[in-house]
Amino acid sequence: MSPTGRGRPALLTLILILSLAGAASARAQEDNGFMPKGGKTLLLGLYGDAAHAAALREIMAARHDEAEWRSLMAARQQTLSDRELNELAAYLSVNTPVPDSALEQAAKSGDLAAALPADGRELAWTQCQFCHSLFSGYLMQQRDAQGWRSIFLSPFHRGIKLTAQERETFARYSAINMPLKPGDVPADLRY
Secondary structure, eight states, X not given: OOHHHHHHHHHHHHHHHHHHHHHHHHHHHHHGGGSOXXXXXXXXXXXXXXXXXXXXXXXXXXXXXXXXXXXXXXXXOSXXXXXXXXXXXXXXXXXXXXXXXXXXXXXXXXXXXXXXXXXXXXXXHHHGGGXXXXXXXXXXXXXXXXXHHHGGGSHHHHTSOOOHHHHHHHHHHHHXXXXXXXXXXOGGGOO
């Protein structure tokens, strides 16, 4: 058998693996739409276009506590629900101001959104499913923010590579948005 003949099954296997990984990735990105929007997503929905770049940069550079952010955003936007206002205020209170270096780099690239840290939905989607079902281990849990912070004290959660800021973002998002109703979750993700 020629050297190229031996490589053909390995190449076909590699192509199959990459195809399946791509399909799984596309499916995963499709699936998270059932989860409530996180603060970053809400912020970009309001200010993510070129016409609002100055307002987005102003928000990203400001520092306010959660109550102040809620009041400021409620005065600016009447389109958000109470839950969305709470989520946006919680996200902004933890993640702003964005460091000047990140803002400058994002402005140079023409993509201010790149400077925004992940929101709670993104963190849950990318971190929770490696070890347990997203459904029973996360989506159906009701805890306050301290209850969600406490999960990181267990031995199996201590090793998760999240910063203190990411853990706080996750805890506040989860306290505001969980639990979901079972019917809101796609059937293939329920168990």
